[in-house]
Amino acid sequence: MPSTQITSAACIGAGVIGSAWAARLAWNGIDVKVLDPHPEAEARMADVLANAERAQARLTMAPVSRRGKITVVREVKAAVDGAEFIQESAPEREDLKIKLFAEIDKFAAPDVLICSSTSGLLPSKLQSAMARPERMMVGHPFNPVYLMPLVEVVGGVKTTRANIDRAMDFYRSIGMHPLHVRKEVDAFIADRLMEALWREALWLVNDGIATAEEIDDAMRFGPGLRWSFMGTFLIYRIAGGVEGMRHFMSQFGPSLKWPWTKLMDTPELTPELLDTICAQSDDQARGVSIRELERKRDDCLIALFQALKTQDYGAGKTLADYEKRLYAQAHAGAAAAAHDFTKPLRLHEAMVAPDWTDYNKHMNESRYLQVFSDASDALLQLIGVNEAYTKRDLSYFTVETHIIHKQEVVALEPIFVETQLLSHDEKRLHLFNVMKHARTGEVLATAEQMLLHVNHAAKKASAAEVPVLAKLAEIAAGQKELVRPRDAGRAIGAVR
Amino acid sequence: MPSTQITSAACIGAGVIGSAWAARLAWNGIDVKVLDPHPEAEARMADVLANAERAQARLTMAPVSRRGKITVVREVKAAVDGAEFIQESAPEREDLKIKLFAEIDKFAAPDVLICSSTSGLLPSKLQSAMARPERMMVGHPFNPVYLMPLVEVVGGVKTTRANIDRAMDFYRSIGMHPLHVRKEVDAFIADRLMEALWREALWLVNDGIATAEEIDDAMRFGPGLRWSFMGTFLIYRIAGGVEGMRHFMSQFGPSLKWPWTKLMDTPELTPELLDTICAQSDDQARGVSIRELERKRDDCLIALFQALKTQDYGAGKTLADYEKRLYAQAHAGAAAAAHDFTKPLRLHEAMVAPDWTDYNKHMNESRYLQVFSDASDALLQLIGVNEAYTKRDLSYFTVETHIIHKQEVVALEPIFVETQLLSHDEKRLHLFNVMKHARTGEVLATAEQMLLHVNHAAKKASAAEVPVLAKLAEIAAGQKELVRPRDAGRAIGAVR
Numbered sequence: 001m002p003s004t005q006i007t008s009a010a011c012i013g014a015g016v017i018g019s020a021w022a023a024r025l026a027w028n029g030i031d032v033k034v035l036d037p038h039p040e041a042e043a044r045m046a047d048v049l050a051n052a053e054r055a056q057a058r059l060t061m062a063p064v065s066r067r068g069k070i071t072v073v074r075e076v077k078a079a080v081d082g083a084e085f086i087q088e089s090a091p092e093r094e095d096l097k098i099k100l101f102a103e104i105d106k107f108a109a110p111d112v113l114i115c116s117s118t119s120g121l122l123p124s125k126l127q128s129a130m131a132r133p134e135r136m137m138v139g140h141p142f143n144p145v146y147l148m149p150l151v152e153v154v155g156g157v158k159t160t161r162a163n164i165d166r167a168m169d170f171y172r173s174i175g176m177h178p179l180h181v182r183k184e185v186d187a188f189i190a191d192r193l194m195e196a197l198w199r200e201a202l203w204l205v206n207d208g209i210a211t212a213e214e215i216d217d218a219m220r221f222g223p224g225l226r227w228s229f230m231g232t233f234l235i236y237r238i239a240g241g242v243e244g245m246r247h248f249m250s251q252f253g254p255s256l257k258w259p260w261t262k263l264m265d266t267p268e269l270t271p272e273l274l275d276t277i278c279a280q281s282d283d284q285a286r287g288v289s290i291r292e293l294e295r296k297r298d299d300c301l302i303a304l305f306q307a308l309k310t311q312d313y314g315a316g317k318t319l320a321d322y323e324k325r326l327y328a329q330a331h332a333g334a335a336a337a338a339h340d341f342t343k344p345l346r347l348h349e350a351m352v353a354p355d356w357t358d359y360n361k362h363m364n365e366s367r368y369l370q371v372f373s374d375a376s377d378a379l380l381q382l383i384g385v386n387e388a389y390t391k392r393d394l395s396y397f398t399v400e401t402h403i404i405h406k407q408e409v410v411a412l413e414p415i416f417v418e419t420q421l422l423s424h425d426e427k428r429l430h431l432f433n434v435m436k437h438a439r440t441g442e443v444l445a446t447a448e449q450m451l452l453h454v455n456h457a458a459k460k461a462s463a464a465e466v467p468v469l470a471k472l473a474e475i476a477a478g479q480k481e482l483v484r485p486r487d488a489g490r491a492i493g494a495v496r
Numbered sequence: 497m498p499s500t501q502i503t504s505a506a507c508i509g510a511g512v513i514g515s516a517w518a519a520r521l522a523w524n525g526i527d528v529k530v531l532d533p534h535p536e537a538e539a540r541m542a543d544v545l546a547n548a549e550r551a552q553a554r555l556t557m558a559p560v561s562r563r564g565k566i567t568v569v570r571e572v573k574a575a576v577d578g579a580e581f582i583q584e585s586a587p588e589r590e591d592l593k594i595k596l597f598a599e600i601d602k603f604a605a606p607d608v609l610i611c612s613s614t615s616g617l618l619p620s621k622l623q624s625a626m627a628r629p630e631r632m633m634v635g636h637p638f639n640p641v642y643l644m645p646l647v648e649v650v651g652g653v654k655t656t657r658a659n660i661d662r663a664m665d666f667y668r669s670i671g672m673h674p675l676h677v678r679k680e681v682d683a684f685i686a687d688r689l690m691e692a693l694w695r696e697a698l699w700l701v702n703d704g705i706a707t708a709e710e711i712d713d714a715m716r717f718g719p720g721l722r723w724s725f726m727g728t729f730l731i732y733r734i735a736g737g738v739e740g741m742r743h744f745m746s747q748f749g750p751s752l753k754w755p756w757t758k759l760m761d762t763p764e765l766t767p768e769l770l771d772t773i774c775a776q777s778d779d780q781a782r783g784v785s786i787r788e789l790e791r792k793r794d795d796c797l798i799a800l801f802q803a804l805k806t807q808d809y810g811a812g813k814t815l816a817d818y819e820k821r822l823y824a825q826a827h828a829g830a831a832a833a834a835h836d837f838t839k840p841l842r843l844h845e846a847m848v849a850p851d852w853t854d855y856n857k858h859m860n861e862s863r864y865l866q867v868f869s870d871a872s873d874a875l876l877q878l879i880g881v882n883e884a885y886t887k888r889d890l891s892y893f894t895v896e897t898h899i900i901h902k903q904e905v906v907a908l909e910p911i912f913v914e915t916q917l918l919s920h921d922e923k924r925l926h927l928f929n930v931m932k933h934a935r936t937g938e939v940l941a942t943a944e945q946m947l948l949h950v951n952h953a954a955k956k957a958s959a960a961e962v963p964v965l966a967k968l969a970e971i972a973a974g975q976k977e978l979v980r981p982r983d984a985g986r987a988i989g990a991v992r
Contacts, residue, residue, distance in 0.1 A: 016737060047787065055794045059801070060815065062822035063870075120756055142718050143735055144790070147797045149814040150718035175818035177717040177811070183705045187756035189714040192700065193693050194728070196757040200692035201728055205773055206763040209679045212776035216727020218685040221673040222638050222646035224723030228800060229810040231712020231720065232690070232697055239639055241512060260616055260683035261692040263759035267702040277701055280708035291543065294640070298551045300807050301643045304724060305555070307803035311796050314725040315673070318645040322671035323556055351556075357806055365894050366866035373861050398861050400988050403897045411806045412554045423991040430991050448988050491987035492896050492944050495919040495926050 006030055006170065007068075010083035012104065014038070014072065017117050018089035019045040020145035023052030025085075026068035027146070028174045034072050035079035041072050052146040059147070076100070080108045085170060087139065089117040094125060101136060102129040113167050115139030115153075120187035123156030133158035139167060140188055141176075149177035152188045196263060203262040220314045229300040237281050238293050245281040249274055302412065306353060339382070341478025344418035347378035349438065352413045362408045369403060372433045372447040375417035379431065383471040385464075394465070396429055396451040404487055407437075407444045414438035421479055422488055424472050426463035427453045432485050446487055502526055502666065503564075506579035508600065510534070510568065513613050514585035515541040516641035519548030521583075522564035523642070524670045530568050531575035537568050548642040555643070572596070576604045581666060583635065585613040590621060597632060598625040609663050611635030611649075616683035619652030629654035635663060636684055637672075645673035648684045692759060699758040716810045725796040733777050734793060738786050741777040745770055820883075827877040835878070837974025840914035843874035845934065848909045858904045865899065868929045868943040871913035875927065879967040881960075889952040890961065892925055896946040900983055903933075903940045910934035917975055918984055920968050922959035923949045928981050942983055 007030060011022045014036035022032045022045070038044065049070070073079050080086055086108055090100055097116065104114055114136045116126055127133035138154035151171045155164050168178040181188045187195060204210045210218070226235050233245075240248030249269070256266045267273065285293065308316025339345060348371070356367040380386075380396055389395070409415060416438050422430040429451040435444045455462035464472075503526060507518045510532035518528045518541070534540065545566070569575050576582055582604055586596055593612065600610055610632045612622055623629035634650035647667045651660050664674040677684045683691060700706045706714070722731050729741075736744030745765070752762045763769065781789065804812025835841060844867070852863040876882075876892055885891070905911060912934050918926040925947040931940045951958035960968075 016735075051787070051790055051794060054791070055798060058795070058798050060819055060822070062819040063826040120751075120754070142722075143731075144794060144797075147794060147801075148718065148721065149811050150714065152714065152718075172817075173821070175814065177713070177814045179710065179713050179717065181706065181710075183703075185703075185705050186754065189700065189706050189711060190718040192696055192757050193711070193715060194719050195751070196692045196696035196759050197689050198728055198732075199752065199757065199759060199762050200688050202752075202763050202765075202769070202773075204685060204688065205776065206769050207679075207681075209681050210677065210685050211779070212727075212729035212773060213780040214675060214677075215685060215689070216729050216780065217673070217675050218646065218648065219689060219723050219727040220725050221675065222644065222686040223690050224720065224725075224727065225644065226638075227715050227720030228724035229716050229720075229804055229807075229812075231708075231715040232694055233708035233712050235639075236694075239512075255616075255691070256695065256698075258616070258682065261688045261695065261759075262763075263692050263695060263757075263761050265759050265761065266695050267698050267758075269698075273698070273702050277698075277708060280701065283707070284709040284712065291547070294547055295550070296807070296809065298547060298640060298643060299554070300804060300809055301640075302551060302554045303803035303806050304800060305643075307799035308725055308796060310799050311725075311792070313792065313796055315645050316725075318671065318673045319556065321668075325669070326556070361806060364866070365869050365897070366862050369865045369899075370860070370862035397901070399901050401861070401897075401899045402988055403865075403899075405893070405895050425991045428991045430988070450988050489987050489990065491985050492898055492926070492946050494985065495921045495924045 006084040008033075008083055009085040009087065010035065010079040011087050011089065012076070012079060012100065013089040013091075013117075014041045014045050015089060015091075016048055016143065017141065017145055018087075019048035020052060020143070021087050021089060021117070021141070022070050023049055023056075024146045024174055025087075026070050027052075027056050028068070029066045030068040030085075030174075032068055032070045033079045033083065034070060035074070035076060036072055037074055045070075045072070051144070055144070055147055076103045077107045080104055080112075083108065084112060086112060086114045087117060088114065092118060092121065094121050097121065097126050098129050101126055102131075105130040105132055105136070111135065113137075113163060113170065115167060117141055119191050122184055122186065123154055123159065124184060125156075127156045127158055134160045135163050137164060137167060138181075138188070139171065139178075140191075142190070149175070150190065151176045151178050152181050152190060153178050154181040154184060154188055156184065200261045200263060221318065225301060225304060225315055226297065228304060230297060233277075233281055234284060234293065235297075237285060238290060238297060240290075242290050244290070245278045246274070249277060306351070306412070310353065341475050342481065344420045344434065344479070344482065345379065345382070345475070346416055346418050347382060348375035348419075349414070349416040350374065352409055352411050352415060357411045361410045363410070365403075365405070368405070368435065368445050369401065369447070371415065371417060371435060372401070372403070372445075372449065373398070375419055375433050375435075376431060376449060376451065379419050379421075383475070384468050389465070389468075393456040394453070394462070395456065396453050396464075398449055399452045400450040402448040402490070404446045404490075405444075406446070407442055409437065409444050415444065420482055420485065421472065421475050422448075422484070424476065426469065427461050429453070429472070432488050434485070446485065448488055448490075502580040504529075504579055505581040505583065506531065506575040507583050507585065508572070508575060508596065509585040509587075509613075510537045510541050511585060511587075512544060512639065513637065513641055514583075515544035516548060516639070517583050517585060517613070517637065518566050519545055519552075519642045520670055521581075522566050523548075523552050524564070525562045526564040526581075526670075528564055528566045529575045529579065530566060531570070531572060532568055533570055541566075541568070547640070551640070551643055572599045573603045576600055576608075579604065580608060582608060582610045583613060584611065588614060588617065590617050593617065593622050594625050597622055598627075601626040601628055601632070607631065609633075609659060609666065611663060613637055615687050618680055618682065619650055619655065620680060621652075623652045623654055630656045631659050633660060633663060634677075634684070635667065635674075636687075638686070645671070646686065647672045647674050648677050648686060649674050650677040650680060650684055652680065696757045696759060717814065721797060721800060721811055722793065724800060726793060729773075729777055730780060730789070731793075733781060734786060734789050736786075740786070741774045742770070745773060824883065827882055837971050838977065840916045840930065840975070840978065841875065841878070841971070842912055842914050843878060844871035845910070845912040846870065848905055848907050848911060852907070858906060861899075861901070864901070864931065864941050865897065865943070867911065867913060867931060868897070868899070868941075868945070869894070871915055871929050872927060872945060872947065875915050879971070880964050885961070885964075890949070890958070891952065892947040892949050892960075894945055895948045898944045898986070898988075900942045900986075901940075902942070903938055905933065905940050911940065916978055916981065917968065917971050918944075918980070920972065922965065923957050925949070925968070928984050930981070942981065944984055944986075
């Protein structure tokens with residue numbers, strides 16, 4: 001459980017937002033009572049909780065001590081009794097919420113924070129019927145609440161600054177990024193930006209300019225990529241080049257009068273507003289140069305493409321398709337080039353993926369084994385242990401691995417593996433893999449592996465089939481003059 | 497070089513956009529002549545080309561055969577003579593561009609495509625003075641052009657569909673995602689969306705609601721994350737839940753009349769427009785269920801957080817900070833617990849996560865090493881190699897690992913690791929880890945590991961500090977009666 005001392009909380013409402021709050025709190029060791037009068041509330045929550053569970057298993061390898069317990073209750077008193085934090089996610093009706101907050105207020109312990117998930121209603125109104133409104137505010141999350149970092153914290157006229165700070169600390173402790181919205185305004189900040197874009201998107205469909213899919217593609221292959229790590233002001237500052245934000249504004253200011261959107265209620269770009277924007281942009285950049293910002297932007301984009309490539313989605317699929325063409329051409333170029341069995345086989349190449357690295361950005365040791373395992377798989381493919389073969393319940397299993405680490409390697413570096421067949425018989429396959437840096441050729445690690453051929457149905461070791469053994473014999477004959485690696489057959493020595 | 501047969505191209509204009517086009521084309525084996533009359537054009541391009549070079553080295557490890565040559569020329573004729581593709585990126589002045597296209601048209605070979613990088617000018621106007629306008633169109637890229645996939649392809653009244661298809665194929669061949677904008681409209685699609693959001697952002701600053709940095713944070717920790725892989729229509733379809741897009745529109749349709757942005761020129765949400773949106777949303781989803789879309793969204797978000805974590809930026813920094821707190825708490829808990837040093841230490845427990853398993857549901861071999869690595873980390877915490885220690889640039893690195901697999905284990909099974917200290921000296925730490933099934937006690941695998949104490953700043957092995965060595969001595973004294981594991985010190989034997 002994170003730094004907060006909170007161990008119990010209440011979620012008012014068990015819709016998509018309320019259920020996801022419950023999941024996020026439970027991940028953090030907090031027992032949650034969820035209020036939902038619906039007779040099938042548990043069943044309706046099940047899908048969201050299952051997706052949340054699945055997401056958490058993928059999100060982090062950090063140790064999470066204890067999972068909080070989620071219980072559905074039918075009454076406000078039962079939900080908030082004993083709760084140390086309360087998050088309301090009822091339907092977006094102001095009258096309903098005002099009554100609800102008054103009732104929550106009555107049963108909740110006096111110091112407990114009460115936050116609303118509303119997307120746009122004003123906290124001053126929502127807290128108007130409460131006896132202790134100073135601890136009520138908006139904590140507006142984004143879907144899916146169990147993953148999205150942003151929570152907009154908005155106080156009403158009666159909310160104290162101390163309570164806003166407490167809420168910010170709490171949200172931070174459960175892995176979120178709280179943003180204090182200092183002025184109370186309909187729809188706060190993020191939803192105003194979303195709403196403006198949405199209205200233009202509806203015009204584009206209305207006017208027959210583009211379809212929903214074309215509009216979405218214009219975002220996710222374009223500006224949406226940058227917006228995942230830099231907002232519109234910083235992106236435009238960079239676009240202004242070394243002359244900076246004032247240059248950008250002088251170039252693009254006039255476009256506010258152009259019909260570049262149907263939304264023509266634009267602010268007047270007065271010298272005062274221009275000064276404000278430039279000063280705020282300077283503050284935001286904190287002295288980091290345009291060139292440095294460009295490199296940060298580029299590195300984030302590349303990491304993003306690599307990440308989406310693992311999902312074969314959006315800009316990641318564009319990169320994957322491009323790489324497929326590049327590889328196809330390279331392979332076509334070396335078409336007739338049969339494998340040279342007199343050398344170690346270079347069958348597997350990889351790039352150190354962003355999510356393979358530790359806090360210190362070095363490739364995690366377990367990923368070394370993954371790369372070696374992929375290289376051994378590539379050898380199995382070469383000798384005919386392919387999908388058709390494993391469908392007959394036959395395959396090789398790794399029984400033993402000895403890794404020696406030589407050098408660290410960081411994210412996004414290119415690596416490859418060379419494989420030498422040390423020995424084999426009908427059942428066993430004894431390999432020596434060497435991982436090298438693709439640019440420098442430096443040896444990063446070695447892995448000696450013993451694989452055993454198994455008949456999965458019979459659950460025992462068995463002889464490999466004849467064509468596989470023939471291919472192994474061919475490789476062994478080719479590689480027989482290769483020097484045996486110095487580290488092969490080595491044991492880990494005791495410290496004396 | 498990709499599938500295109502093009503080997504030479506012209507870039508008209510050497511600003512940020514033109515230079516980045518030149519870089520992208522050169523990556524793809526295309527020789528580029530860049531037109532820029534400025535006497536210092538080469539120097540001005542140098543920064544962009546350097547950043548592009550740096551980006552490409554990180555983007556892909558796919559084999560790129562040959563880098564094209566970039567040459568600056570001073571006249572249109574010299575630039576387009578012999579060019580097989582022409583991309584114009586001159587300043588955004590319609591009159592200037594109309595004249596420029598007429599001149600390019602005169603010197604370019606008759607079939608060569610001529611594309612404009614304009615962000616919003618209409619191709620029908622730009623092609624109006626050309627003798628062969630059928631091969632002229634907009635190819636609107638996004639900054640940085642050498643990385644961003646999107647290019648909006650917009651034909652004018654005289655552009656042929658065949659030429660649009662040729663341009664789309666060409667852009668695809670250089671790794672981009674071309675989007676055909678079917679209706680000619682000011683600012684096309686992406687810039688209209690950007691402009692709408694930008695106008696609202698300016699209002700927020702103008703009205704003193706939020707600063708440039710707060711507005712950017714509201715995007716990059718919130719909706720901007722999702723927009724990097726799914727556009728606003730698909731995100732809203734998911735938000736509508738299993739009831740789908742019509743449900744979402746019925747809930748949020750009324751907000752078009754609310755002051756949720758200052759931009760109130762909204763389209764009328766007629767039954768016809770609603771039908772169009774719902775039909776287009778169904779087309780876009782292609783029968784994929786809401787639950788599947790939710791999982792795709794979650795997986796992309798997680799991949800994205802992991803990617804940004806490697807850059808210690810935005811939502812990635814939020815995750816990194818959260819993980820730091822989780823690790824600190826787990827370590828504090830372990831350090832506070834009393835340990836019996838006469839037995840192997842049980843410091844690490846885990847559950848086999850669903851995504852740790854192969855297609856056959858067995859834990860992947862690389863995850864065995866991950867679990868052993870976590871167990872060794874827990875021992876390091878116990879002996880005082882904690883965050884404060886590693887902040888002094890001191891730590892242990894694994895130099896060697898020998899894993900022996902005994903039994904398979906499947907998803908969701910509980911496991912733990914017992915650790916025996918085999919030997920140690922000032923610099924070395926020799927461990928034997930045994931992974932067991934928590935319910936049956938069955939041995940699943942063993943890992944013998946050698947760790948080396950390093951001074952990271954000095955980049956060399958060094959003696960551990962005195963309190964660490966004292967704790968190791970205490971453990972060694974406690975465990976001295978333990979039987980040495982039979983598999984310790986074993987080497988992988990050759991097949992005979």
